[in-house]
Every structure is written in C-alpha cells, then in structure tokens.
Amino acid sequence: EDQVTQSPEALRLQEGESSSLNCSYTVSGLRGLFWYRQDPGKGPEFLFTLYSAGEEKEKERLKATLTKKESFLHITAPKPEDSATYLCAVQVTGANNLFFGTGTRLTVIP
Amino acid sequence: KAGVTQTPRYLIKTRGQQVTLSCSPISGHRSVSWYQQTPGQGLQFLFEYFSETQRNKGNFPGRFSGRQFSNSRSEMNVSTLELGDSALYLCASRQERGAGETQYFGPGTRLLVL
Numbered sequence: 001e002d003q004v005t006q007s008p009e010a011l012r013l014q015e016g017e018s019s020s021l022n023c024s025y026t027v028s029g030l031r032g033l034f035w036y037r038q039d040p041g042k043g044p045e046f047l048f049t050l051y052s053a054g055e056e057k058e059k060e061r062l063k064a065t066l067t068k069k070e071s072f073l074h075i076t077a078p079k080p081e082d083s084a085t086y087l088c089a090v091q092v093t094g095a096n097n098l099f100f101g102t103g104t105r106l107t108v109i110p
Numbered sequence: 111k112a113g114v115t116q117t118p119r120y121l122i123k124t125r126g127q128q129v130t131l132s133c134s135p136i137s138g139h140r141s142v143s144w145y146q147q148t149p150g151q152g153l154q155f156l157f158e159y160f161s162e163t164q165r166n167k168g169n170f171p172g173r174f175s176g177r178q179f180s181n182s183r184s185e186m187n188v189s190t191l192e193l194g195d196s197a198l199y200l201c202a203s204r205q206e207r208g209a210g211e212t213q214y215f216g217p218g219t220r221l222l223v224l
Contacts, residue, residue, distance in 0.1 A: 031210040032210030034213075036215070042218070043116075043200050043218045044200070044215045045215070046212055046213075049210065051210055089153075095166065096141065096158055096165065097155040097168065098143075098153075098155065098202075098213060100152055100153040100154075103152065
C-alpha cells in the first residue's frame with residue numbers, strides 16, 4: 001500500500017534558525033514527488049517537483065532533495081513569512097492523482 | 111495568466127441538502143482533479159476529469175459526483191449532505207503534457223454542513 005509520512009507534525013523555529021522537514025514514502029513506483037506550501041484558509045501553493053533520487057531544487061530559502069525513500073525540505077535562515085503548513089505529495093506510476101502526507105505545520109518566531 | 115478559480119468560496123448547507131461547486135482551470139489546462147481536505151484525513155483525492163470524462167476516482171461514496179464541460183471547467187456535486195462532508199474542497203488543474211506533471215490548486219470552497 002502506498003504511504004507518505006511527514007515529520008515532524010509541527011515545528012517552531014526562531015527567525016534565522018535553519019532546519020529540515022522530512023517526507024518518507026513507500027510507493028510501488030514514483031512518477032514524481034511534490035512539495036506545496038499551504039497558508040490557513042487557502043489552497044496549496046506549488047513549490048517543487050522532484051523526479052529521481054539525487055535531484056535537488058532550490059528557491060530562495062528553500063531547498064528540496066530526494067532519495068529513494070525520502071525527501072527533505074531544508075529551510076535556511078527562515079523568516080516569519082515562511083510560517084505555513086508544508087505538504088508533501090507523491091504521484092505513483094499508473095495514476096494521475098496526488099497522494100498527500102498530513103503536512104508539517106511550521107511556525108517561525110521573530 | 112490567471113490561476114485556478116473556484117466558486118463559491120464559502121457555503122453553509124444543512125444535512126440532506128445537495129451542493130454544487132464550480133472550478134475553472136488555468137487557461138490551456140485540460141485536466142481537473144478534485145480533493146477533499148479535512149483536519150482528520152488531510153487531503154484526499156476525489157476524482158479527475160479529462161476531455162469531459164472521469165478518468166480516475168478516489169474512495170468516496172456515490173453521493174460525490176462531478177462533470178467536466180467542453181471548455182475544461184468542472185463542477186462537483188454532493189447529494190444528501192452529511193455532517194462529515196464539512197471540508198475544504200480543492201480543485202487542481204494541469205496541462206496534461208506527461209507523467210509527473212505539476213498540479214496547480216485553486217483557493218478552495220469551504221463547505222459547512224449543519
């Protein structure tokens with residue numbers, strides 16, 4: 001059975017304190033792994049897509065990496081505006097839909 | 111380019127009623143998917159439409175249905191509403207160019223069933 005697990009469930013950081021969010025997955029075949037950011041009451045906002053182990057992508061203070069079993073979202077020197085829920089999702093071979101983890105709720109304190 | 115739009119943004123209904131939600135995808139996007147988001151279950155896939163045909167369906171009862179029009183706009187319908195149907199309903203679109211393509215989400219419709 002396909003599974004996506006995100007940890008931690010919640011994370012509180014001081015402004016400037018770097019950290020990483022984890023997304024571990026067990027799937028029959030991976031078409032792509034997606035990271036989204038979701039603010040309260042809004043739809044998920046696309047951040048990154050990763051397709052194969054060893055791939056890395058960066059955007060401002062965020063960097064996403066992928067191995068055969070997990071993905072990390074590294075946040076460098078976070079700011080309060082980075083506070084949000086970060087969602088990881090996978091698309092498996094033979095399917096078009098996304099299978100989501102439960103998310104990590106990040107709070108960055110000034 | 112305008113993003114995915116969903117209407118209405120908020121709805122309050124009572125048990126037993128039915129509701130129709132609307133989604134307009136990004137211009138040029140031909141695939142539309144619907145998801146339900148609740149605090150307990152997170153984001154769960156409802157169904158996907160492409161070329162006016164339902165292509166995939168998640169594990170939801172038959173009370174949940176949808177359709178897609180020739181301009182790629184989509185609607186989803188929930189009949190005989192239950193309290194547990196209270197959720198944020200999200201629509202996502204993509205161009206349909208190949209495997210692993212990014213889906214872009216709308217702002218959602220918040221449904222409250224009383």
